Amino acid sequence: MGARALRDLLGDWRSDAPAYEALSDRVRLLLLDGRVSSGIRLPAERELADALALSRTTVAAAYRRLRETGYASSVQGSGTTTRLPNARPAAGVPGGTLIGFTHASLPATRMLPSALDDELLADYRSHFGTLGYDGIGQLELREAIADWYGRRGLPTDPEQIVVTTGSQSAIFLAAKALVNRGDRAWAESPSYPNAYDALRDAGARLITTPVTVEDGWDLPALEAAFQRSAPAVAYTMPDFQNPTGRSMSMRDRERILEAAAAAGTVVIADEATAELDIDRGVVLPPLGALAEAHGAEVVHIGSASKQIWGGLRIGWLRATPQLARRIAAQRGSTDLAVPVFEQLVVARLLPHSAEIAEERREQLRVGRETARTMISELLPDWTFPPRLDGGLAAWVNLGAPVSSQLALAAHARGLLVAAGPRFGIDGAFERNLRIPIAADPQALRQGIEVIAELWPSVHRLARAEFESYAGTVA
Numbered sequence: 001m002g003a004r005a006l007r008d009l010l011g012d013w014r015s016d017a018p019a020y021e022a023l024s025d026r027v028r029l030l031l032l033d034g035r036v037s038s039g040i041r042l043p044a045e046r047e048l049a050d051a052l053a054l055s056r057t058t059v060a061a062a063y064r065r066l067r068e069t070g071y072a073s074s075v076q077g078s079g080t081t082t083r084l085p086n087a088r089p090a091a092g093v094p095g096g097t098l099i100g101f102t103h104a105s106l107p108a109t110r111m112l113p114s115a116l117d118d119e120l121l122a123d124y125r126s127h128f129g130t131l132g133y134d135g136i137g138q139l140e141l142r143e144a145i146a147d148w149y150g151r152r153g154l155p156t157d158p159e160q161i162v163v164t165t166g167s168q169s170a171i172f173l174a175a176k177a178l179v180n181r182g183d184r185a186w187a188e189s190p191s192y193p194n195a196y197d198a199l200r201d202a203g204a205r206l207i208t209t210p211v212t213v214e215d216g217w218d219l220p221a222l223e224a225a226f227q228r229s230a231p232a233v234a235y236t237m238p239d240f241q242n243p244t245g246r247s248m249s250m251r252d253r254e255r256i257l258e259a260a261a262a263a264g265t266v267v268i269a270d271e272a273t274a275e276l277d278i279d280r281g282v283v284l285p286p287l288g289a290l291a292e293a294h295g296a297e298v299v300h301i302g303s304a305s306k307q308i309w310g311g312l313r314i315g316w317l318r319a320t321p322q323l324a325r326r327i328a329a330q331r332g333s334t335d336l337a338v339p340v341f342e343q344l345v346v347a348r349l350l351p352h353s354a355e356i357a358e359e360r361r362e363q364l365r366v367g368r369e370t371a372r373t374m375i376s377e378l379l380p381d382w383t384f385p386p387r388l389d390g391g392l393a394a395w396v397n398l399g400a401p402v403s404s405q406l407a408l409a410a411h412a413r414g415l416l417v418a419a420g421p422r423f424g425i426d427g428a429f430e431r432n433l434r435i436p437i438a439a440d441p442q443a444l445r446q447g448i449e450v451i452a453e454l455w456p457s458v459h460r461l462a463r464a465e466f467e468s469y470a471g472t473v474a
């Protein structure tokens with residue numbers, strides 16, 4: 001890994017801790033988040049020192065600390081290589097497994113087995129005479145997706161759909177088609193981090209405006225940013241924004257479309273979590289259903305992962321037929337096409353989306369109440385979102401900027417959780433942690449217990465640091 005690449009990933013890494021400690025902590029966090037892989041060679045000490053305007057001794061001390069804590073190893077003459085130490089399984093976890101809080105997703109719907117019948121196999125066999133490479137997706141699935149949009153108030157032709165390898169791939173393909181290198185792309189802050197990465201990989205320079213648990217979208221800031229920067233694309237999650245869980249009001253929807261139309265910005269509306277409504281009480285239209293009235297263009301992103309199962313790896317995008325064809329024509333460098341079998345499975349289950357949404361609603365309600373109750377009992381310093389009526393996660397406020405320290409301590413105890421800064425672009429959100437209410441309730445309880453055990457020491461340390469810092473400026 002080059003020094004400049006690491007510098008870009010490090011972002012705003014400095015803290016009140018000594019530089020070598022803050023630097024090694026940030027590299028550990030990047031490793032835990034998966035943004036730096038295990039087994040790669042870190043830049044030479046001198047190069048990183050130059051890139052970060054630090055002394056070589058500081059970088060050497062940071063690397064030494066990484067080695068001592070098990071996050072790096074070095075072989076004479078071949079530099080320092082990252083590694084992930086084996087985390088200790090959390091006490092009492094069955095089978096000694098780790099607890100995973102890094103993915104906010106549910107296991108397969110109860111309806112999945114019913115789709116795997118003889119009829120499906122016969123249908124699958126009937127495709128064996130084809131080449132199997134269908135760059136836009138199987139017609140029966142595109143028809144089922146078009147019907148799904150139609151039921152949600154957005155009439156759609158199968159020609160407008162491109163089936164992709166999960167919606168992650170749809171986000172990337174849309175960005176690649178719509179962004180030229182150096183273009184601005186707007187996104188929410190905080191947001192789904194893999195979307196930031198996809199936009200960056202497509203060559204975009206990111207600009208963000210806030211979404212908060214309390215107040216939702218900051219529309220005046222969003223409008224000013226669109227007017228000032230005229231972003232090529234705007235990536236948004238109107239329904240059950242990840243990680244805040246907020247959803248846009250009707251007026252929010254209209255205002256973002258008006259701002260986008262005025263700036264010539266194409267809106268990429270990610271609806272991977274749009275049907276995960278626990279108890280919002282109203283059904284609001286997809287952005288695309290309002291786009292024409294506002295002169296805006298919307299590309300919709302959809303996914304089978306959160307409703308049906310992530311293991312199928314089926315997602316899609318909905319665009320104008322011309323854009324859909326252009327996107328399909330340029331997917332050769334990514335995945336060419338999507339497996340036929342999984343597409344047929346989704347085509348069978350998508351017509352049952354209302355029934356599946358009901359099942360998900362109950363699972364998420366249990367997760368939300370488990371997390372809310374445990375946090376109010378065990379972690380009274382924290383603030384659970386006052387309103388969380390859908391989505392897969394709770395964006396909790398820790399009341400102190402210690403998210404990275406907490407995530408590092410949790411990892412050593414076998415709980416893998418992404419720290420708040422993973423959901424921003426500049427090291428912000430140290431006061432937040434994303435708790436997946438979609439996690440299995442037992443794992444959710446165990447994970448929160450692990451955090452509650454760690455909390456007093458992490459919090460005490462942070463307070464001591466803060467007080468010594470405050471003392472120096474008083």
Ligand SMILES: Cc1ncc(COP(=O)(O)O)c(C=O)c1O
Binds near residue numbers: 166242
């Ligand atoms: C908002 C959002 N969009 C897209 C994705 C990508 O999911 P997949 O590629 O499984 O469809 C996720 C996954 O967590 C997500 O949370």
